[in-house]
Amino acid sequence: MVVLFRGNCGLSRCMSHYMAAMATADLLVMIVCVIAYHIVMYHFPFSFLSYTSACKVVLYFTSTCLQTSVWYTVLFTADRFVAICCQKLKAKYCTVRTAVAGIITVPLLVHLQNVPYLFEFKPVRVANGIQWGCQPSSWFMTSRVGVAFSFLQSILTVILPFVLIALFNCLTVRRILLASKVRRGLRGHSSQTQKDPEMEGRRKSIILLFTVSGSFILLWLTITVTFLTTRLAGTVHYDGDYTDPAYVATEAGYMLMYLSSCTNTCIYTATQPKFREEMRLVLKSPWTLFLSLVKRKHR
Numbered sequence: 001m002v003v004l005f006r007g008n009c010g011l012s013r014c015m016s017h018y019m020a021a022m023a024t025a026d027l028l029v030m031i032v033c034v035i036a037y038h039i040v041m042y043h044f045p046f047s048f049l050s051y052t053s054a055c056k057v058v059l060y061f062t063s064t065c066l067q068t069s070v071w072y073t074v075l076f077t078a079d080r081f082v083a084i085c086c087q088k089l090k091a092k093y094c095t096v097r098t099a100v101a102g103i104i105t106v107p108l109l110v111h112l113q114n115v116p117y118l119f120e121f122k123p124v125r126v127a128n129g130i131q132w133g134c135q136p137s138s139w140f141m142t143s144r145v146g147v148a149f150s151f152l153q154s155i156l157t158v159i160l161p162f163v164l165i166a167l168f169n170c171l172t173v174r175r176i177l178l179a180s181k182v183r184r185g186l187r188g189h190s191s192q193t194q195k196d197p198e199m200e201g202r203r204k205s206i207i208l209l210f211t212v213s214g215s216f217i218l219l220w221l222t223i224t225v226t227f228l229t230t231r232l233a234g235t236v237h238y239d240g241d242y243t244d245p246a247y248v249a250t251e252a253g254y255m256l257m258y259l260s261s262c263t264n265t266c267i268y269t270a271t272q273p274k275f276r277e278e279m280r281l282v283l284k285s286p287w288t289l290f291l292s293l294v295k296r297k298h299r
Helices: 002-006 013-043 052-085 087-093 097-115 140-141 146-190 197-231 245-262 263-271 272-296
Strands: 125-127 130-132
Touching: 002 013, 002 272, 013 052, 013 125, 013 245, 013 263, 052 087, 052 130, 052 146, 052 197, 087 097, 140 146, 140 272, 146 197, 197 263, 245 263
Parallel strands: none
Antiparallel strands: 125 130
């Protein structure tokens, strides 16, 4: 996040804004969804997060953080699609102003859309007047509003982002292949001996695009397939059988889904030389400051 916010990675300001937002959202997914929910609430059942009020807040932010991370990836993919395939819209859409507007609008809409989460759960038990735990309220889950909300959550979190990213990538690949073929034809045999700066810059941008969105598609593929085969088929309940293949596939899908939130840093490091250089500078800066203070003290 610090490296991306510095904006010295050789990327456009628009891309830097999107990737900084993605890094921030991914970090929140790790903190809220993995640490707070799957680790603390499950393995420390008597922590302060087990209070019903705190539990509701954690579940609410679990959904909002995950959706925000997902839709930031969609925005990033859409921005690269417009920049490469829609030259007439590029000047108007691929701007810092549009990026900031999208980065602000997405979490606002996501938080509004997830408000029913605060009313979906009820306490598991009440001890000495204190409400503990969270469980789905039967009236909410069986009502038309609850069923519609659950289905909408699955569509907005899993199906629609997956389809949009796959669609944008397919169209972008088609455009790149056609443009590269035409450019090689225009340059003729000289392209074999001379490097094309435009093609080189385009290649680096494409590598970053497809490693980010491609890893998203691969890591979300399992949860998408299990959603289509279990939720839509009506086989969500496993009756306590944790060896059920559908249950194992669903839990593996969740694990891979959360894993996708911590792969982007590795992708930036692997694909962007300037990012690696800036990362080294950021890691060295505290030690450089410490050594300078020590030298001043001994003068």
